[in-house]
Amino acid sequence: MVVAWSTMNRDAQLRTVLSALRGRRGPWGAVLTGAAGVGKTTLARRAVGAFAPQSRWTAGTESARSVPLGAFAHVVEIDTPRDPASVLRAARVRLAELGPDIVIGVDDAHLLDKLSATFVHQLAVNRVAPLVVTVRTGEPVPDAVTALWKDGLLTHVELAPFTLDETRKLVESALDGPVEESSIARIYTMSEGNPLFLRHLVGGAVEAERLRQVAGVWQLRGETVVNQHLSALIESRIELLDPALRHVLELLAFQEPLSLEVLTTLSDPESVEAAENAGLIRVRLRDDTGLTVKIAHPLYGEVVRAGTGVLAARRLRGELARQIAAQPPANVSDRIRLAALALDSDSPPEPELLISAARDALVLGELVLGERLARGAMAMGAGFAAALPLANTLAWQGRGAEAEAVLGPIDTTHLDEFELLLWCMPRAANLFWMLSRPDDAAAVMKSTRARLTQPAALNLVDALEAMFAVYRAQTAWALPRIYETGGAPEALPLAKAWTGASGALAAAYMGRFDEVRPFAEQGLAASAESETGNLRFTIGLGQVYTHSMRGDLEAAETTAREYVDFAELQQPGRSLGGVLLGRVHYLRGDLAAAESEFRQAAAVLEGTGYSWAFLSAAFLCQTLAVAGRAEAAREALVRAERLFGVNTELFRSDLEMTRAWVAAAEADRSRAVAHALAGARAAAKSDLRAQEMLCLYLAVRFGDGGVADRLEQLAAQVAGTLFGAAAVHARALADRDGDRLDVLAGKLESVGALLVAADAAAQAATVHGAAGNRRAELAAAAAAKRLAQRCAGASTPALTAVSNPLPLTGRELEVASMVARGLSNKEIADRLVVSVRTVEGHIYRSCTKLDVPDRTALAAAVRMEGE
Structure with a gap:
């Protein structure tokens, strides 16, 4: 596709420049400074074009730098050689003859020859004409040009790179669609907000199909693409460097940050200092461990790597790896980076080091790097030991078929009991979740169990079977076994991680909220000791759900953001955290933010096999329906239904609530209530009391007060703000008690549950209207409208009824x-x-x-x- 770039508005800076051009006292014009590519020339020409119909432009260049007044040769002609003073006087006279309404533009004034720079200074001093001058920072600048703003002759306007938010707006405008947050973060990090770099980066990535649209969301995958134009632009800055300075850049291009000690050991210390003075590198203090060094701009490293031959690159990585390994890093992240560096060097590490690093990467959620390390070990002939972390990284990335291709062909007849267990667990989990083959997973578990004798091994199989049972909505059977398995003295960390995650989720959906925290603490502690990948996000689902049901949306948001931050923009972890955060946004009524999170997650999780793929699609559908976008919601429902299966049976009530919301958006209240009640029956069948309450409460919000008795029973059994609110809401609706609905709406608003509060206020207005209490009706209707506006224009059945003036039942x-x-x-x-x-x-x-x-x-x- 052709990327349609637009100019990012810099309205504030434009107003400053235009004001300076209009000034008849003080500075008469402006100097725009900034790094290469930040848009100085674009803004300068835009300002001049908006100010005056006539202009004369000149630009400093390397080729004209040695020619006196060379930059102005095409603007003012000097017929005969004269002394500098006479030349300047004649040039001013010629320029003044052009008329009083002309603006002089000078681009790249840092490249002006000495006489041209002096001429520009004299134009400003003598106020011959208004000036707009651009200067690149980080370059030597003639004193006469620097004096333009230091002496107050022209207004100084410094152009900074775009912020992250400005980068997002510009890229999404160019691509005409939303871009996932992690991809925008990568683009911003690589471009550092430089508009010129940004344009070439995005264009190159689209051309190479690294940046492509999936389910309506743009995603950047694979290595950064530096196209020919961008490469030439950056190479022009570094191609003439002294070889010693370029060696400093080469070392950092293949490993950064580097400690100053390592860098000065492998290169000349004077060259390192010269590189810093030239703005090529940045030196920073890293905690209390000393100084570290990075390349000044990420794209310098990309270009240097691209221009380095394969053998030279292997040699450089080897030099770095050997020097760093001389004092092995204590930090696990640094050890992983060292293994990755050595892998592609001229002295690759032992397979055992790669396998260990791959396992560490999996624990930290660095799935792509973990895969590369494990594949490296496999290529060295590590066999079974490398196949396990490789399969785990593939499965957690949602590439279930590839994981099965690694594990399925392994001959298990010669494996000992421990090895058999290590093979069985990831394979069964992959078959169950990623490939939706629960019967095959059960068969693998059964055949493995028959060969096990060790209590710890049997305990681990029990833990995974209990987790499968939770997802198949067999929670009443599973929860006692989860307690028994996770609490057994022989339980391994992986068993505790599985039981902690499945226990936290099951207890939350069952309304046993006091049990969620112990499960979560056990699971998170065990996750840090085992290769659990993204399993901890399941714990987060139970935690955020519990906080929300208790009416503590502040705690729910804090917890959700902790999981988002943990992912560090790595996929699919960032999307799993996004589902948690999106759900909090939804409950708060921030539908736009919720839609953004769910839409990005749905696009990333498309085709991965994650049960979260269903949740993201279902929650997106609900959000669209609440916003009144019935057609889009119907399309999203089709996808959610396709993703639902036997391994997501736990979420059947969520599916029914999703169907209910779509029916409500289509103004089919009867069908909406029927789906909500169907969800309640499904939840009750599996003893999921919290989910049953949500479904019944949804029926109440759709106008069914006949479930009040059951909601009151549930509220008596489970302590939670939302349980109590649901019971009060249902009873007030059944009794046609508008005053109680008014009070409830206020309480729900106070805890931040704006969407439910809006429905309570709307139904209060309807009840007051039916009773002939016009004043109370208007007050409740106004509250409902205010809350709906805070929810970005939510359009629920209750709100629609209040806003509908048609005299219909x-x-x-x-x-x-x-x-x-x-x-x-x-x-x-x-x-x-x-x-x-x-x-x-x-x-x-x-x-x-x-x-x-x-x-x-x-x-x-x-x-x-x-x-």
Whole structure:
């Protein structure tokens, strides 16, 4: 595709320059300074074009730098040789003859020859014409040019690179679509917000298909692409460097940051100092461990690496690896980096070091690096020992088929009991979740169990089987076994991690909130000791769910952000954390933020096999439906239903709530309530009391007060703010008690649950209106409208009823809305499970109330009201 770049507005800076050009006292013009590529020339020409119809432009160049007044040769002609003073006087006279309404633009003034620089200074001193001058920072600048702003002759405007947010806006505008956060972060890090670098980076990545659109979201994958134009631009800065300075850059290009001690050991200390003075490197203090050094701009490293031959690169990596290994790093991250460095060097490490580093990378969630290290060990003939971390990294990246291709062919007949266990666990987990083959997973577990005798080994199999049972919604059976397995003295860290994660999730969905924290603490501690990859995010799901049900959305958001930060923008971890954060945004009513998180997660998790893929799709669907975007919600529902399976049975009630919201968005209240109640029945069957409550509460928000008794029973059994609110809400609706609904709306707003609060206020308005209490109705309606606006224009059935001035009953409006959507009378009757005659009666009464002649006019009236 052709990337359509637009100019990023720098309105504040533009206003400053224009104000300086208009000034008749003080500075008459402006000097724009900034790094190469930040947009100085673009802004300068934009300002000059907006200020005056006439302009004369010149630019400093390397080729004209040795020619006196060479930069102005095409602007003012000097016929005969004269002394410098006479030349300058003549040049000013020629320039003044061009007229009073002209602006002089000088680009790259740092490259001006001495006479041209003096001429520009004199133009400013004598106020011959307004000036706009650009200067690149980090370069030697003639004193006459520096004096333009130091002496106050021209206004100084410094252009900084774009911020992360500005970078996001520019890239999304160019690509005409949302870009996932981790990809924007990578683009921003590599470009450092430099507009010119940014444009070439994105264009090159799109051209190389590294940056592509998946499920409507742009994702950057693979190595950074430095296209020919960008490479030439950067190479022009470093191609003429002294070989000693370039060697400093080469060392840092293949490993940064480096300690100053290592760098000065492998290169000349004077060259390191010269590189810093030239702005090629940055020296920083790293905690209390001494000084570290990085390349000044990430793209310098990319270009240096691209220009280094294979053998030279292997030699440089070898020099670095040997020097760093002389004092082995204590930090696990540094040890992993050392192994990765040595892997591609002229003295590769032992396979055991690579395998150990791959396992460490898996624990830290560095899945891509872990895969590379494990593959390196496999290539060295490490066999079974390397296959295990390789399969784990592949599975946790959602590449289940590749993981099975690694584990499936392994001959297990000669494996000892411990090795057999190490093979069985990841393979069964991969078959169950990533490949949706639970029967095959069970068969692998069964055959393995028959060969095990050690208590710790059998305990580990029990732990994984209990986790499978949780996801198959067999929680009542699984939870006692989780306690027994995780608490056994022989339990290994991996067993404790699995039981901690499955226990936290099951206890949360079952409404046993006090049990979630111990499970979470056990699971997180064990995860730090075992190769669990992204398993800890399952613990986060239980924690965020529990905080939310208790009405503590502050704690829920804090926890969700901790998991987002843990991922450090690595996928798929960032998307798993995004699902947690998106759910908090949703409950707060921040639908735009929720949609962004869910949409990015859904795109990343597409086709991975993660159960989170279903959750991201379902939650995205719900968000779209709450926003009143019925068509988009219907499309999202199709995807969610496709992703649901036997290994996500735990989330069946979430699926039914998703279907309910889509029906509500389509104004089919009866079907919406039916799906909510179906979800409650499914949850109750598995003793998921919290999920049952959510489903019943959703039915209440859709106008069904008949579930009040059951909600009160649940509230008596489970302590939680949302449980109590649901019971009060249902009873107040059943009793038509508008005052209690008003009070409840206020309480829900106070804890930040704005979406539910808006529904309570809207239903209060409806109840007050039916009772003839006009003042209370208007007050509640105003509160509902205010809350809906805070929720970015939420459009729930309760809010729609309040905002609808049509004099129709709830059922009449429901039927009329289906008519407006083009459904026939029979189709409406089938959906509502009533007779066609009943539907015709509703249509007749609606036409009478609205004074419209027929079905077509009724549909038009409803559509007009919805616009």
